[in-house]
Amino acid sequence: MPAMALQKTLIVVVGPTAIGKTALAIKLAQHFDTEVISADSRQFFKEMEIGTAKPSTEELAAAPHHFINSHSVQTLFSTGDFESQALLLIESLFKTHQILIMVGGSGLYIDALCKGLDALPDTNMNIREQLNLQLANEGIEAIKSQLAEHDPEYYAKVDQANPQRMIRGLEFFLSTGTKLSAHLTNSKKIRPFKIVKIGLNMDRAALYERINLRVDQMMSAGLLEEVKSLQAFRNYNALNTVGYSELFAHLDGDLSLAEAVEKIKQNTRRFAKRQLTWFRRDDSTAWFEPNQQDAVINHIVQQIS
Structure with missing residues (x-):
């Protein structure tokens, strides 16, 4: 038992x-x-x-x-x-x-x-679609460089072999104007x-x-x-x-x-x-x-x- x-x-x-x-x-x-x-x-x-x-x-x-x-x-x-x-x-x-x-x-x-x-504000689905299209057309490096520029803290810790995680960070910044890393309190x-x-x-x-x-x-x-x-x-x-x-x-x-x-x-x-x-x-x-x-x-x- x-x-x-x-x-x-x-x-x-x-x-x-x-x-x-x-x-x-x-x-x-x-x-x-x-x-x-x-x-x-x-x-x-x-x-x-x-x-x-x-x-x-x-x-x-x-x-x-x-x-x-x-x-x-x-x-x-x-x-x-x-x-x-x-x-x-x-x-x-x-x-x-x-x-x-x-x-x-x-x-x-x-x-x-x-x-x-963490409770996060909503993001713009149109931006996600645009970033997925950019990923398909230009490859992962285009997403990487933008994320590194806009949110270097998130870029430093994200799994860079996972394009969707990087798109998430970039999508958040482009939707809200703020860094995703600043919202992650742990x-x-x-x-x-x-x-x-x-x-x-x-x-x-x-x-x-x-x-x-x-x-x-x-x-x-x-x-x-x-x-x-x-x-x-x-x-x-x-x-x-x-x-x-x-x-x-x-x-x-x-x-x-x-x-x-x-x-x-x-x-x-x-x-x-x-x-x-x-x-x-x-x-x-x-x-x-x-x-x-x-x-x-x-x-x-x-x-x-």
Whole structure:
């Protein structure tokens, strides 16, 4: 019989892509007889299946999941939207559960839920469209140089491999005339539940091997055909992501298929490295290897008892 938490507790499972977060989340959900909330910014979208490594049909049946296939790529779903919707869901689920599981590799979305976002003024959607068009026509350097000029503080800390994060900073300045960095207070909101963070990590070479294998499996499962079917949506933010943008480049004739697949592997490895850098900043995270599921459960029991 699972340990009873003394207070409402959200267990948050983080780590790089392909590390085994889904398997651990399901194990925990079954052990504590509870439900799983996804915090993966790509698995929200129902049109993106193979390239996002969503839980399989069997995995989804093993425990109730939320925020999987919940939105369309044609819908704007921001970190702020996730924060507000996930908090409402958590409040509802805590009526029947003492413990909930959140799992994902999207650090910004996890921070939004655990720490909260600053209240920001609205921005001009027309400006966002213009910047996305500029990105498509002129490339990332044009966005970088403008952001560095208008908001050097935000530019210094933003993930410069993520064009949408940079567009967000530039869009904010051009819409409001003020710097996004000046509005980010980093003041943490107090949540009405306990948060226990679990991080997964492993030998870097072994992780990269897993990533390469997963990409090969995605290609065998029909990722290229999935990308072809999404050509009409390619300008939406959700599809400007690893596994899709490289294959769009292949379909445009810019890369051979072999080059595109190698690019997906390379970019996924870089993404995993950035994920680890992000999650390691949080001293409250307890780290384990993927094969230490029982040790994770013991740690959680100690934290909640």
